[in-house]
Amino acid sequence: MLIRLFLASCLALAALPAAATPPDQILKAELLPGWREGGRHIAALRLKLAPGWKTYWRSPGEAGIPPEFDWSGSRNVSGVRMHWPVPHVFSLNGMQTIGYRDEVVLPFEVETRDAREPVRLRARVDLGVCRDICVPAEFELDGELGPVGAPDPIISAALRSRPETGREAGVGRVACRVDPIDDGLRLTAELDLPATGGAEVVVMEPGTPAIWTSEAVTSRQGARLVAVSDMVGPDGVPFALDRSAVTLTVLGDRRAVEIRGCPAP
Numbered sequence: 001m002l003i004r005l006f007l008a009s010c011l012a013l014a015a016l017p018a019a020a021t022p023p024d025q026i027l028k029a030e031l032l033p034g035w036r037e038g039g040r041h042i043a044a045l046r047l048k049l050a051p052g053w054k055t056y057w058r059s060p061g062e063a064g065i066p067p068e069f070d071w072s073g074s075r076n077v078s079g080v081r082m083h084w085p086v087p088h089v090f091s092l093n094g095m096q097t098i099g100y101r102d103e104v105v106l107p108f109e110v111e112t113r114d115a116r117e118p119v120r121l122r123a124r125v126d127l128g129v130c131r132d133i134c135v136p137a138e139f140e141l142d143g144e145l146g147p148v149g150a151p152d153p154i155i156s157a158a159l160r161s162r163p164e165t166g167r168e169a170g171v172g173r174v175a176c177r178v179d180p181i182d183d184g185l186r187l188t189a190e191l192d193l194p195a196t197g198g199a200e201v202v203v204m205e206p207g208t209p210a211i212w213t214s215e216a217v218t219s220r221q222g223a224r225l226v227a228v229s230d231m232v233g234p235d236g237v238p239f240a241l242d243r244s245a246v247t248l249t250v251l252g253d254r255r256a257v258e259i260r261g262c263p264a265p
Contacts, residue, residue, distance in 0.1 A: 025193055026050045027129055027137055031121070033106070040111040041119055043145055044155045047103065053131045054101040057087035059205050059249075061097035062215060065136060073122035076253020079111040085161040086256040089201050092130070096215050098203065098251075099130075105158035110145065119145040135148035163249060163256035170194060172223075174248075176262035178241055184211075184232035185241060189262060191225045196252025202227035207245025210234050225250065 027049055034043035047055060056064040071080045085104060090097045110119055125139035166174070172192030179186045187204055202216045204227065216229040227248070233239045246262035 009029075016184055026053055027127075028054070029125075029139055031141055031143050032152055032155055033143070033149060034107075034155055035151050036112075036145075036147050039112050041112060041145050041149075042107065042108060042151075042155060043121075043154070044105050044107040044158060044243060045125070045141075046105045046154070047100070047127075049100075049102060051102075051128065052100050052199075053129055054088075054090065055104070055130070055137075056097065056128050056158065057098035058082070058084055059203050060099060060128065060212075062091075063092045063095040063134070064097040064099060064130075065134055066209065067128070068126040070124040070199045071121070073124075074110075075120040075122075076113050076117050077110055077121070078113050081109045083107040083109070083112075083162055085158050086163055086251070089251055092134075096201070097130070098201075100140055104124050107155050107158050109187065113228055116147055118147055121145060163251075163258040166257060166259040169255065169257040170260060173258065174259060174261075174263060176243065176246070177264040177265055180238040181230060183236040183238075184230060185238055186228065186230050187241070187246075187262070188226065189229045190265075191227075191248070191250070191259070192223055193225050193250065193257065194218065194223055196255045196257065198253030200225065201251040202229075203247075203249040203251065204229040204231075205247040205249070206231055207242055207247070211239075 027047060030046040032044040032046055036042060040119045049055060056067060058067060060066050071077060081264045087100055112119055120139055123141040128134050128135045129137050155188050177188045200218055202218050204213055204216055206213060213234045214230040216227040218227045243262045250257045250258040
């Protein structure tokens with residue numbers, strides 16, 4: 001497996017103390033080859049970060065850098081689906097960011113074109129890494145995944161650490177109201193969900209990266225959780241929201257819950 005890591009943007013900021021750390025000590029990456037299940041292959045990317053550094057979840061918050069994966073150079077691959085373990089919520093200069101520190105294993109499913117043949121992964125991965133400052137890091141992955149392999153307990157543990165589904169968490173009624181605002185829309189979600197612990201954070205994802213989404217304002221009344229977020233599209237005008245593409249993730253101290261879809265009241 002070949003993994004090449006570039007932190008050129010970090011080194012260019014030589015005046016910052018963080019740049020004194022060599023790139024391969026800030027972030028180390030390992031491709032876990034995993035195993036084959038029928039027409040799909042389960043593998044993972046393991047990231048190890050230097051003390052004090054973090055990287056970002058799929059929805060990183062207003063001050064974070066969203067991760068990007070380009071698998072187009074791969075062979076015997078018809079699609080790749082990432083799985084995200086429960087992230088941490090951080091505060092950076094008064095702004096909320098969401099991600100991982102120390103070490104994280106990111107499982108992914110590869111849909112094969114021919115389950116009898118190996119998979120050749122050739123991918124570019126762009127991540128943000130952050131300590132006192134946030135900088136981009138670029139990976140190049142080049143490796144082969146064989147048509148067999150045994151289940152990996154590290155990957156299996158990462159899969160188990162994903163947020164609960166709405167059904168698993170006992171979510172009841174979900175109702176989402178959409179109101180137009182000058183440059184987009186305001187989404188208000190009401191969830192019948194038992195408390196998840198601590199200062200709950202709700203992340204609203206509209207289903208497309210072109211739509212900017214504000215940090216949600218949340219409140220709770222007993223078993224009902226309410227979250228409000230503004231969404232602004234690239235044209236800066238009200239737009240039609242695809243409710244089926246919306247994902248609501250509740251991050252609490254005791255548990256995390258992911259809800260797909262945002263039905264009207």
